Amino acid sequence: MQKPIISDGALLKVYLEGNESALETLVKRHKSRIFTSIYLLVNDRYLAEDIFQETFIKIIHCLRTGKYKHEDKFLPWALRIARNLSIDSIRQKGRMPCIVTDSEGNDIFSFLNIKEDSREQIVIEREEHASLHHFINQLPAEQKEVLVLRHYADLSFKEIAEMTGNNINTCIGRMHYALINLRKMMQKSVVYVK
Amino acid sequence: MTQNITQEQLILLAYGELNAEERKMAEDAMNANPDLWNFYQSVLQSKQLLNTIKEEPHPTSVAIISEHSHDSHTEAV
Structure with a gap:
């Protein structure tokens, strides 16, 4: 039981x-x-x-x-x-994160479902992990805060709004931009590697 | 007829913050609009990627907390 x-x-x-x-x-x-x-x-x-x-x-x-x-x-x-x-x-x-913007290119997410147990794959995954961490830290502070509180702390947008003293739509909008900016940064990094 | 569904609402859907009626509206809108469906897929993929980060505090930190709790309890008694 x-x-x-x-x-x-x-x-x-x-x-x-x-x-x-x-x-x-x-x-x-x-x-x-x-x-x-x-x-x-x-x-x-x-x-x-x-x-x-x-x-x-x-x-x-x-x-x-x-x-x-x-x-x-x-x-x-x-x-x-x-x-x-x-x-x-x-x-x-006095840490003030800054934003990295805009690029076009291939979509790194399309590669993420490929899972192999090779050493090379492990190295790639570690690098992706480090990159993702880096990219999260490149987000503007207010976007990063909402992303962290919604995704990692698992708070609802309503709870985040109450906690930060912002309107709920502002919080959702910041999450939207955070996801878009992360995606752009990941795409940019794929283009750079190529 | 599908209602106007925004990308923000699809983020709410991905994080389980829409009620049954809103979910149905969002699903209907995605079926009718490939751009919305693609956006929703990208949010799900981003979530999957974000899930690869999971950090744990060092056991020493947890031990310090337990010790502090024990000491503060002893003091209170």
Whole structure:
């Protein structure tokens, strides 16, 4: 029989009653989404590790002092904290991503379904992974933020709008441009390699 | 007759944010308009590509969080 999944709210309740392992379950459940989002926002693994720790230390503090009131919305709340810490950090370091625009050429996506286990294929996949990461970081900050929060943090556009204080249509529009710009950058890179 | 469906609505469709009625409208529009269908396919392909990035924090970070939680609990008690 499959084990029932305990909700985040129930885990938080149990944690506040003194069960330490409930927090470990929450961290395990959400660590990848939270860490990937932080990492892509700040573009620095060591800094991302610090912010990830700081996020949970802040979460623990809020829980212990009774400041958490969102019961069933743990992840959006945790991501809001992570996002704010990431933005503070970017501001402190003065990192301002810039945009790379426009090109025409072949579509890299059409090659992506080809899966081979050859060493060459592994190298290609690693390069694609590195390129994609690089391209995400070339997006304008506001587009990158929506892309990261929608795709990696898995927040709805409504939640992103609430979190960032923007109109939902603005958020969807930014996602639209982010996807278009990413595609253009990928196409440009294929043309360059050729 | 198909309604006017925008590329933004197809992004919502790709991310599962349309209701059943809106989904049906979007599907009808794509069947009638190859440009919309191509755009939707490109969004799905982009999603697939974006899924190749998945990062994990170092185990030390997770251990530090657990330790902090334990210490703060002990202090509170």
